[in-house]
Structures are given as C-alpha cells and as structure tokens.
Amino acid sequence: MESSKTLLICPTRDHTSAASTEHESNIMRLRNMLTAKGEDPFEAMEIIDAIQRLCIDHHFRYEMEEILQKLYQQCSRYQYYGHGLREVALCFRLLRQAGHHVSAENAFSGIRDENGRFRGEFQYDVEGLIELFEASQLSTEGEKTLEDGRDFAVNQLTKLCSAEESHRGRVIMNVLNQPSHKSLSRLTVNRFISMTSDDGENKWLQPLLQVAKIDFDMLKALHQDEISKTLKWWRELSLTKELKKARDQPLKWYTWSMAVLQDPGLSEIRLDLVKPISFVYIIDDIFDIYGGIDELTIFTQVMERWDRDEDNLVEKLPNYMKVCLEALDVVTMEISLKVHKKHGWNPINSLRKSWARLFKAFLVEAKWFESGYLPSKEEYIENGRVSSGVPLVLLHLFFMLGEETTKEKVQLTDESNPLIVSSAATILRLCDDFGSAKDENQDEYDGSYMECYMKQHQGSTIEEARAHSLQMISNAWKRLNEECLDPNPFSGSSFAKACLNVARTVPLMYTYDDDHRLPGLDDYLKSLMLDHA
Template identity: 35%
Template structure:
C-alpha cells in the first residue's frame, strides 16, 4: 500500500475542483525515462546459434559423464547452476544428484564436499539431514578450530547453512561460526577466492536473484584456474541470448505502458513498470516463460495503479462506484466512474481480456478466473481500509 501520505488541497484538474481534501502520496518519478523503450536492433546470428547448440551438447555430455569422484561432479553441477544455464539440463542434473544421494562415498566427507553435497541436494528437494555436520564438532559441541584454515570449506558451509529449516540449531551455529571467521580472513585472501567470500558475505547464493548472480559469477568463474572453457563459453553466449530476449520483452512492455499515458492521466500513481519486470524476472527468467513475464508485469503494473487509486487519491465517494465496477467486471460500468478513473478501469479489463485470449489458445482459459478473484480480494481489502 502507498506510504508517505499527506493531506493536499484538491486543486488538481483530476478533481473537478471538488472541495474535499485528498490523500496524495509523494512518489518519486521513474528513474528510467525512455531508456528501455527501444531495443537494439540486432539478433543472434546463425553462426552463434550453431555454436550455442554445439556447446550445449558438450556440456550435457560432461554432466552425465563419469568423473574421478563425486566432488568433481558436484563442482561441475554447481558451476552449471551458478552460471545460469542449468535450465537446459534439468533432467540430467536431477539424475546425477539422485545417484549421488543414493551412493554417498564416506571417503569424500571433508567439510567442502559435505557442505556442497548438502546444499545442492537440498536445493533440489532431497531429504538430507543436517546431522552430516556433527562430525565437524569437537567433544565440547563446538565446531573444530582446525576448520578455520579451510576457507573454501568454510565458504561452502556458510552457503549450505542458508538452506536450514526451523529447529536445525547446528546450521544456525554454522552461520555464526562461518560468518565470523570468513570476515576475519577475507582481506588476506587472493583473488578470485577473496571476491567469492566478499560477495557471499554480502548476499548468499540462496538470497540472490538468478540472473544477477549469474552475471557476477561469469566474471569470477573466468578467473578460477580450474574453470571449464566449454562451459564458460556456453554460459556467455547463453547469457547474451537471454539478455537480448529480456530487452525485447521489456521494450514491448514499456511501449504498452507509454501508450497508456498514465504519467499524464494519473499523475498520482507510481510508475514502476520496469521494476515490475525485474521482479518477475527474479521469479522465472527462462525463455519458455516469456509470455508469463510479460503478462505478469502488466498485472503488477495494473495492481499498482488500483492500489494507488484507492490509497493515494480517490475519495470514499468515488471509490463506491469504482469498487462496484471492479466487482461487476463489465466495460459498461465505465460510464458510472469519475472521468479520471475511466482510463485505468479500461486498461485493467483489457489486460485480463488479453490474458484470457492467450490462455484460451492453450485450453487454459479457466485460470484467468483465479487471477480475477485475486483482484476482487485485494479490492475488498483496499475498500475496507479506506473507510
């Protein structure tokens, strides 16, 4: 809901010179301007696409190929994930982790491998007990002091601890233990380990946005001596291809938003369509979800408009027909609304009509009703708060 609300006279042309005092939130304007309105007119050439496919198959073979030990396998899978290309190899990765889960090698139970195995398996939904870390405690129940010299192991334990669930005290202790010791040594480490530790202390893998983390890890992985050249090249090409798709999507959304002209028609409302797209890209970035990203960004944008109308501008009397119009969901209701509400009401219905038509092509038109019900629910909450 909107914040920073103050009472301002209704001198805006939107109010038709009404005498009442309106709540008005003082939102900052968008910082993006028309930056994303146009997209670079370039496409991935055929040679690059062919190289992308060739490298993809090479990486696929490496994922399933036997390796000297499970540590190598886990490291490779972790790199594939952190470089943001694991969506190409979902089944292969699941199969390899399934095999590791059922064939644990006691000879590979050092801190680094144990922590990495724990994190990857938990990330993929395997039931792994935190008791695997008990062996790293001394007789007094504290983590062994000898662990502090194993910085890669500490870093992996730190990352693994962020997949804890309620009641796992040993992982709560692990976060405190690893954080303290990593902070003590980070300044004395060499690159790229120093960068990995520094970045992790600011934000763990678990709390990062996949695309942002992938971009960061691309630069770090390049400087890791044992990096896989084919994987790195594939990840770079894939990142650029996907980024171009995202730019095209955002450009399309920004053109839609600019055509609505809400900046002039509804100056009280937030202009956060770019942030909305960024949010949804954090939910799912993969190319097959392109339609979902575009539709949900529009849904978020319209939800923000409705929110600001209720919370930051409209009077209680104006909200009565507005609330009824949303409940009836009928364009004929538009004539009962104040003039300034009409553009946003029509845009709201248009977004869900577009969604309905797209879902109908896939035989899933019924799903839009669930989305509309969410609008009804939020509308009721907004209206109750306005009373």
Template identity: 30%
Template sequence: MHSSVMAATFSIRPQEGVSSRRSCHSTAAAPQPRIIRCNPWRWQQHDERRRHSCRLQCRQQAQQNESESDNRLTQNTGIFQPSIWGDFFLGYSNPAASSSQKQMAERADKLKEEVAGIIASSNFSTLPERLSIIDTLERLCLDHLFEHEIDAALHQIVAADVRDYDLGTVALWFCLLRKHRYKVSSDVFLRFKDEEGGFLADNPTDLLGLFNAAHMMTHGETILDEVIPYTRRRLEMMSPYLEGSLAREVKSALEIPHPRRVRIYDMKYYISAYEKDATVNDKVLLLAKLNSNIMQLQYQHELSIVTRWWEDFQVESRLPFVRDRVVESYLWMLGVYFEPHYSRGRIILAMLTAIIGLLDDIYDSYGTPKECEIFTKCIESWDTDGAHDLPECMKFALRKILDSYETIANMLHEEEKYRMSFLRQCIEEQVRLFNIEVKMLQEGYIPNSIEEHLKVSLRSVGTPFLACASFVGMNYIATKDCFDWVSSLPKMVQALSIILRLLDDLQSYEREQLIPHVASTIDSYMKEHNVSIEVARENIYILKEESWKDVNSEWLNLDNAYPKQLLERIFNLTRTMEFMYNQEDNFTNCHNIKDTIHMLLVEPFTIPN
C-alpha cells in the same frame, strides 16, 4: 578470484564422449506455449499518427482537469524517482547480437552436445568435481539446458558417504541437494564442531560455504542456528582483509546469502569470473556467453512488448501519479523465471506487477477515500458504469485494467481460459484490502499486534496475487487444482507474503513517514511491546528470518505434491523480494538497479569467431 574458491566453484574439465541431446533452446517434453493468439498485441499495429493523436487528446483532457486535480498530482513530487528507461526498449535490440542470432543458436546447440558429454563423464570423477560441475552450470544459468543430466547426477550424489570429506565439500553437497528438494540431514555438520562451541573452519572459503549452506535451514535445526551467527561474525572480521573475487563473494553473501540470491541477476558476473579462473573450460565458457546473448535478445523482445503495453497504459501525462516502473517490473519477474520457454509467463507477470504498482499508487498516494471506495466497487463489479464520479485519470486506469485482462485472456489457449477467473478474484480481493488500508489510514488506526496487522497486510502486500499470476502463463503443468491450492494462501505463500511485508516495512519506514501512510508492522510491534523503533526493527528482522525457515520447510516437504516447477516460482518470488528490498526499497529507488538492468538487458558479450 581466490584459487581455492575457484577450484570449488568453477572446476570443469573437458571430457570425452558426446551423446545426442535436444536443441539448446527448446523445451524438454512440454510443447512450447503459443504467445500470439487472436492477435493480442493490437498495440503493435498502431501507427505513429494515431499514437500522436491519442497523446494530444490525453494532454488536452489532462489540462481540462488540471484545476481540479493538480494539487494531488504534485503533492508527492520528489518522493518517487523517475525511471531512467522510458521507451528505451520499445524497439531496442543490440545490432551486433541480433545480426548473428541464427549462427549463435547453431553454435550453442553444438556446444550443448559437448557439455552434456562432460556432465555424463563426471560420473567417473570425484564427488567434489561432480558437485563443482553442477554448481558451475547453475551459477552460469546453463542448468536449464541440462535438466535430465543434472537430475541423474544428483540422484547418485545424494547417496554419497560424506563422512570423510572436508567442510567445503560437505557444505556444497548439503546446499546443492537442498536446493533440489533433497532433505539431507544437517547432522553432517556435527563432526565439524569444536569443544568451544565453534566450528573447525579457519579459511574464508570453508566459512563462506558453511554460511551459505546454513541458510537452507528449517525449524528445529539447532546446529544451523548456531552456524549462522558464528560464520557471519568470522566472515565480517575477515572481510576487510580479503581481495578480488573472494572479497566480492563474501560481501555479496553477507548482504544476501547465496541460496537466496536471484541467479539470473548474478549470471554475467559469474561468467566473467569463470573466464579468469585457472580451471576454466573453454566450451562451457563459450556456451555461457552464447546462451546469455541469445536469452538477452529474447528479453529485449519481451520488454518491447511490455513497454508498448505500458506506454498505451500511461499515455503521456494521463497517469502522472504513477511510478513508471515497467522495466523494473520486468526485471523483477525475470527473477521468477529466466528460462527461455517461460516467455509468456514473464510477459503476463510483468504486466500484472505493473498493474499492482498502479493500484498501490492510486490507493496510497492519489485517491480520496470516497474515490477509492467507488474504484473498488467498479473493480468488484468488473465494469465502468459507476465510475462517473471518479477523476478522469482514475477512469482511464480502470478501463485500461479491464482491457489488459482481456489482452491476457487472449494470450491463453481455450482450455486455459478458466485461469482468468482466478486472476479476477485476486484483483478484486487486492483492491478490497487496499481500500481497508485507506480506511485504517483515515482513522489513524494502528493494529494492536503483528498478528492483527498481518491479517490484512499479509494479503494486501500483493504477493498472493503474484503467486497466482506466476502460474497463469505456464503450460499444462499448472492445472486447476494448482490454482485452487495457490489461491487458498498455503503456508509457502503466507511465508512469502510475510517476508515481503516485513522487508518492505524495514526499508520503506522512513520514506513513508514523509507522507500520510498506513501503519507498518514496525508501528504495530512498538505498540504491542512498548519498545523503541530500534528494538522493533531487530525483532521484525528475526521474524523475517523465521519466515524463511517456513519457505525452506515447504520447499523440502515432499508431502507437498504440487509440481516442483510451480513451487519454484514461489521460491523465486521470495528470492526477488530479498533483492528488491536489500538495504533499501530498490523498486521505488529504481536508480539503485539501473546497472543490473543495463548489464543484463542491454550489454551483450563479445563472441569470438
């Protein structure tokens, strides 16, 4: 990596002084939520003989109904790529890593004490060095181990006078503080403007820092509105001439700016890049590798649970119209919370994401309008009594959804059971909205404006469901008031929903033209303004960027009194949308993210003795 980038990004020097800290992989103050309660993982106790018998039974049932449903089951062949993972994670864990898990945890705990001393000693360092320490820990996904130390450092950093610092330092100061909900003023960049309306930044490192910082903008920040096109244009011009890690940093930022990137997806790259940096601190590097391997083992265990649940859910050819995306769903939700103590939340959210995908495929690709109406009424009544006119596979899906809700309820403590009523309201609304879209498709109706379109699609896109669901597996910090708030579709959730709706439409429009599909926001924009698809795309993209300002504004709004940990789930959900719909629909075209999955969830680091 370019030396100046590394100096600004990864410079951590060893310091003296160690203080007593909690264990490397324990929660700070909150008790660990119990995941297993009332034996919810019943499927883990199924023997292979019973599973084989179930598969045979389901295969025979599918064959009996083949003449009735075969045409529908094959009409969309080739539209969806099959997942490459199957049951790979059902019992997988890397032998080299799992055999030394206890020793890794013990080494990590000792190193954590020493790195905590480095952070404490940084109070006597220069501002650029202190900023670099925090930025490095965040890029290496170590910051959750040092929350108190980082909060204390930021409390001092926010009061720093940055008038005499260079652009790179000011940009990092601004970006880090806004990422931590400090609403520092964008006026700090005024002195870097030149007389021609550009900015006093000639090297790609400063331009990159300014470009990234500007993406934490809110409405009305004119100078940041000017920064983005200027820095993007300059970086695009320089990009072909850059080399090494700097070239990669610029390319990645131009695709997805750093404040919008999902940190856990980039973690292993940054660990490898840090290892090559001249300022590398060996203790930080070793802790990063140990922490990565320890978290990977936990992720593999969670994936085995979710994969077993999905295998029982799908059971061979019983649901052949469904995109098998359970591993991809887990990766998606890992971006919402990667920290070890959110294990229960990840499992629940991955299950519910897969259920949303199942429902989307039922309403979008398989069910007839009549069947979708029946299915909707069954979900609303929360029983299967009215399902006798549904195809067997839809009956099976209905039963498994109800069973899965019971499984999730068994994962909650008694005092948390009320959360299931919010989840039930969410899925009931979800199927009602899906059913409205089925009727819109049947009638060939195109909403007359973006505003009319979003009245339905803002909720039907599934993110209000996911925002609520992301709270369900969290500990006591998610109170009933928080669920009332997130279920009311607050502005931050609205912005999240608009961003996903527009991203999905931008990346899926051509594919969805291959099959009958409900009108997209692009169709509505063309109808409302009588413009070409190219013009519609450009303006949909602008609307998406405006919605990001809403997300940032709500994140920085200190009148929003709900806990930062909960707001961060919504912010992270928004970040994952940018990743999953970057350049194309990566969730549907799942081969695009197989390397990310393999690197993050399969390959461990080699740890020196």
C-alpha cells in the same frame, strides 16, 4: 580477474550460423561430459554448481536432475555426504536446492565434534566456511545445526577478513552480505567467476564460460526486445493520460517479471506477467493518491461485482477509475483466454476474486490512514500480505505456467494463500517498510509494521522493532525454504523457483540510498543490459 574469464564481454553482434552451430556443439559436448561424470555424482557436483552459478542450467536440466536424484539416493542409503567441510556443505546445498529434504543433522554429523560443535580444524578453511555459510541459507525452522553452522562460518570468516585487506577479503564480505540463495543469480555471476581458479585441471570450465558468454549476449537481445514490447503495450494502454500523478515505470515493472522468470524460454509469460504487475502499482496509487474514501469504497464494490453492464455504481465513479477498470477487464480476459487455450483451464473467476481481495486490502489500509487508526501488528501483517500484491501476481503466474493445474492445486493457490506464497509476501511487506524513501509522488508515509509493533509493546525502541522485523523476515525465509522441499505440493516446480525469485528481488526494489534511488536495481539492469558489468 583474467580477461579470459570475464563473462560479460560479449561476442560480435551478428551471430553467424557457424557460431550458432559451435554453441550447440559445445552444449552437447558438455551434456555428454556431465552424463559421464554423473556415474560418480560427487565428481559432478562442481560442474553442476558452476552451471547453476553461470545461469545456464536451462541447457542441462535433465542431466542435472538425474545426477542429483542419484546423489540423493546414495546419500540417503549410506548416510555419506562427502569428504571435508566444503564437499559436505556443497552436497547438502545442491540437494536442498533441488527440493530434496536432506537432514542437516545427518549431513554435517561427520563435521562436528562429540559436543555438536563444528570442529576447530575447519576454522581456517576459507572455501569450506564460505560453502557452509551458503548452505546455512537454506535452513528451515528449528534447524539448530544450520544456525550453528552459520554462526561458526560468519565468526571465522569475519576474523579472517579483518586480519587482511585483500581481494579475497572483499570477496568474503560480499558473500556474507549477499548470499547466493537469497540473491538473483545474475548478480553473483562475476563474483563466482572471480572465486573460481582456472588451473587447467577442470577442462569443463572454459567451455562452460564460453556457453555462458554467448547465452548472455542472446539473453541481452531477448530482454531488449521484451522491453520494447512492454513499452509499446504500456504506451498504447494510455492510462497515464488519465492518471498523471500515478507511477509511470514500465521498465521497473518489467524488471520484476524478468527477475522472477529467468528461464529464456518463458518470454511470452514474462510479457504477460508485466501486465498485472503494472496494474498493482497503478491501483495502489489510485488508493494512495487519488481517491477519497467514499469513491474508493464504490471502486472496491464495483471490482467485487465485475458485472459492469448492470451496475449503476460504475456511473458514480470518476472517469480515471472507469478507464482503469475497463483496461483491467480487458487484460484479465486476455490472460484468461490465453491460459484456457494453452492449458485447458479457465482462470477468470479465480483472477477476478484475487483482484477483489487486493482492492479490499488497499481499502482497509486507506481507511486506517484516513482515521489515524494504527492496527495491531497481527492485523497489519495479515492485511499487508494481500496488499503487497504478491498473492495476486503469483496466482496469475501459477495459471500461466500451467504446471499440474489440478482442482486441488487451484483451490490451494486460489483460496488458502499457501505458505510458499504468504512467506514471499511477508518478506516483501516487511522489507518495503524498511525502505527509507517515500514513493515518488506520495506526500505522506504509510504506517509500518514497526510502528504497530512499538504501539503494542509500549516502551520498546525503534532498534528493537527493527530487530523483531528482521527476525520475522528470517522466519519467513525459513518457511519459504521448507515449502520448496519434498513432499510439499510445489517442490521442484518452476512456480517454487518463481516464489523464491520474488523474495530475492525484494532488496532491489526496496533498498533506497540517501538520494532516494535504488542502487541494487540499477546494478541489476546494468548487469543484464550492458556489455560490461
């Protein structure tokens, strides 16, 4: 890779006013160029793709929305999605990413033969095959065209890789193992740069790379400041004094928040979101490591009531549980007051109910474990979605973002566990079960979905259980994709993007190596915090 295209070599630490002015001028020039290119939306697709891949889309959100809306209208009117495999697949992917419900059948009709198969002339079109594979990752349930497209692309790309050992082959295998749609964008930036040819024709490429370099340096400084504030908050909370065996991982908890909310402008929300995430982990450890069933039952009953002053049950709890509940009360109240002040809606009752649901789900699992009961796979996954903590964290985030906080949307998010949330929760729960390592301080394994499956399907093997779980994860991704498209209630929102990012973050947090470490998490932190990656 040429040095001029290396994104993660940062500029000098001290940004002069002249450098800042030049940065803003570059952004403005690129906006004007994008607007001009937008007169022909097909011309602008390459630039939009590069902007998104370089994680600088927050600078060009309005311009991109206008162009993609125009592109969607043209495609819908004329049923034309571009020329050649790569352009058609790129068009389809960009429109779906923007929330437009584009028909795969219509989009790829010109790329398939009379029997519905992808035409053989594309079998050596590496760029087109890669783009087809990437587009197939946005499939929804029942889309055979995209399933066929994925199989065609994987088969052809695998053959091409096996035919030669080269940089291109390694890049292709990396794409197949880590598709962009199911990965955090920061993890695929350098791969995108290595695949982008700078032949001088694309005069927008170097200005985009320069904006991305400066943005990265600013983002790194911002995240370092947020980490410092998170560590200070956690230290001052002092829960580790009472809970010495519980996980003490504020950097990992902050990483969840940083990965889910990638827009630099959402710093305050990132810092607030770390707090419920931290408590999910701590309370999980209380149920797994500390409490007996009787204590945990009272712990859950107290959480359901929330009125501590008139509740004698609190006095029956050990001190570490009391301290935890008091701290949780304070954090929940602080978040509720902030949301009310900013968005005019007080979420205190909704947040309290969500904590009660989480406690009850943890208690169910504790009772299963204590009694040796192995539930049906349906029981397990229904309870597991709640105990994953995903619905609770995303409910907090929904209120923090304040996007169209209407009575109908609050009711949908608070009471019915919408598909966009439950799909992300399913992905986390099942991927958690695939983790090969124990949590740091736990002495036993919890029951897993695969165990429940094998109990229900006598004679089945662990390989069959794993295959079934992987299919469940694939189906959950398809439902999540569907919920991000019009006319579903959260399509095109920051909340929808956050739900996707929850699912994208899961592999970092639950893919252990043989040393019980999380190499993906380490790589992600290095890519954001170090000068070189």
